[in-house]
Amino acid sequence: MPLAHILPLDGTAVLFIILSFIILISILNHKQTNKKFPPGPRPLPLVGNVFILDRKRPFKTLMELKEKYGSVFSIQLGLRKMVVLTGYETVKEALVLKADQFAERPDIPIFKKITKGNGIIFGHGDSWKTIRKFTLTVLRNLGMGKQNIEEKIIKESEHLVKQFEAKNGHPFLTTIPINAAASNIIVSLIMGERLEYEDENFIKLLVLINESFRLAGGPYIQLYNMFPMLHHLPGPHHKVLEHQNILKDFFRKIFIQHREVLDENDKRSYIDAFMSKMDEEKNDPYSHFHEMNLLCSVTNLFVAGTETSSSTLCWALFILIKHPNIQMRIHEEIDRVIGGSTPRAQHRQLMPFTDAVIHEIQRFADILPMDLPHETTSDVILRGYCIPKGTYVIPLLRSVHRDTNHWEKPDQFYPQHFLDEQGKFVKREAFMPFSAGRRICIGESLARMELFLFFTSLVQTFSFHAPEGVNGEDIDLSPVGGLTLVPPNIQVRALVRSRNT
Template identity: 55%
Template sequence: MDLIVLAESPAPQFSKKLSKKYGPVFSIQMGCQKMVVLSGYESVKEALVNQADAFAERPKVPVLEEISKGYGVIFSHGNNWKVMRRFTLTTLRDFGMGKRATEDRIVEESGFLIEDIESRKEKPSEIATIMNAAVANIIVSILFGERFDYKNPTFLKLLSLMSENIRLVKSPSVTLFNMFPALGFLPGNHKTVFNNLEELYSFTQQTFIEHLKQLDPNDQRSFIDAFLIRQQEEKSNPNSHFKNENLQSLGSNLFTAGMETTSPTLCWGLLLMLKYPAIQKKVHEEIERVIGSAQLHYEHRTQMPYTDAVIHEIQRFANILPMSLPHETTEDVRLNGHVIPKVSFF
């Protein structure tokens, strides 16, 4: 039996109802797995902030294990997770994450996004696809050192595969597979997820080969270049974690993390602006007053308190990630008067 800790925000209705009856820390049985659910800000903060080390491990969820094979950073374990996390954070910072360089990429991409929307001449369009493309291009520019045109068939295929996998991982048949992995031989969405992933990995493998042909240690153009150079530096180390499988999973992790968070937030923002035109008007007036026809930059935030408040309210209302990624305890831990044992397998 696996003991998995699910940390949730205060909003999800099912946990809200159960927490009223059983308190902010309670357990549920999901097939062969027993899960501890943390509901509410105080409980989640106590576990994931105050006792972060004790809740740092990831459980071995069947579909996620099959997807990641223990590689990457989101669903990996132990030393591999530590090495890949450190490398990913350091490399992303080197390529401007959280700095002006990334803002410049976002500003540039927003120009392409606006141009694409205007080219549709007010015709009905699937805005989620356009937003996914814009957000993915920011990630692509860091991973590959280039961007794709929104109509590029290869790019659209990659986005379609990623979006389908994100949707299918939440489906009832995949949940059933997670609860009873012995039934994995039966047809279901889990097999579609694995097939899609193989297609994604085939593309990324070809990308690695192309980057290797032009690799220059003195001119690192992208995240992939940085990884491949580190891979060559450690090729004599049999215990090195810089393998192609880790690079494939890291690319998938970064795509998923961006598309599943930023894109839905932008879509919710557009939806709420349509629903509340009076608020939309006030936001527009503040933008016009502060920056006019100039390009919006992060430093304008302090001059636009109303717009800043609206963005925060959109994030609160949308609640795009009501349940955090599952965690697993690395040791026996006491939380809110309950003893949560170190994970064990039976």
């Protein structure tokens, strides 16, 4: 006879039984953890260590915990145990020396809802490997890292400079024009053409991306990822999903346009190349080249290609305002090396100070302090600890970029980190703004070229200042929390300089 017939249960009793079961599982999970599993703070039943985290800047809590537990430690959020890797040597050992064992991406509820495991960033297994390899090949064929993409960036720099000139020295927010410029480079690869800054749909997408990044890194989405059963309740996760649907609808319309004129002998964009591959494998039921993978890959490229480069450039302008002596030295180097000519990638090796400043901006701004999470593909031993297959792993890039063993002044903006005694540029191994290993940013070479050319074009043309009445050196550059760390919403004055000829 069913238990319910013997002992009727109301809703409260059922809820109590479910919660008791979850708590029991949590306790057993804690007791059964391998003794060689990395140490960490003792979790509470059901919620884990959520209450000890700085909800707006969780990386700060993790930086504090590494001082107590060492370079490899664990935390628990909800019922999920996570391993945190800190310091350059540890992160390198995991992501580079044991790359295959740390190459997966865990299921994160909000992103699983968006991608269903497809695409480049949150893809899994063979699908991810196939699409990533294909994407790298196509982007290189389209010119990523080569002279023709350099010409696109130079042309886009001219558009961006005109946007700044149109402000006539009045204070303005730099976010949208810089977003648009950075986005247009990846858009030209994805679609084969750029979009106009006045295009309302384009600007709308950029605004939605900015808001999505802010919401996705916020406390509520963190809670949602711990307890995805919250999906049916009101909350900002619905706004994030709505934004993504708008972005997907935009690209679906683009797909229709490309399909109508697709020429197998003239593939001018990533979309063309992917559609051609879809046609080639249309009779293969196991093919990874299907519309959902195309949609997710294109949106991944669009969002990632917009957000990180543009945020870094925004940081750059604010840092120059706060450090006018550094801005002056860059002006001097640009005037000496480039003069009134067009900045080009080949100038980089002749401009060690400017190059050092750009690298230091990336290190100091630390756009993605917790990296995107990884997952182990097999049981692995790291620093004497056993990390089981399927473990959620956080490579704490903040700890790499603040590692006192590798940086003389880790908490200060100090371009000399990348200069030797003779003032020549030097590479630093503890520099991972694009992550490392199998999941390293697919557009690293493109982003490096963008940053140099956009930055030098802007600083060649303008001197940057705070609004009148504000002392630039007193500006608080505390980042705004989100999925990435973006600079505060500060207005900038761009005053045209007289160019050398």
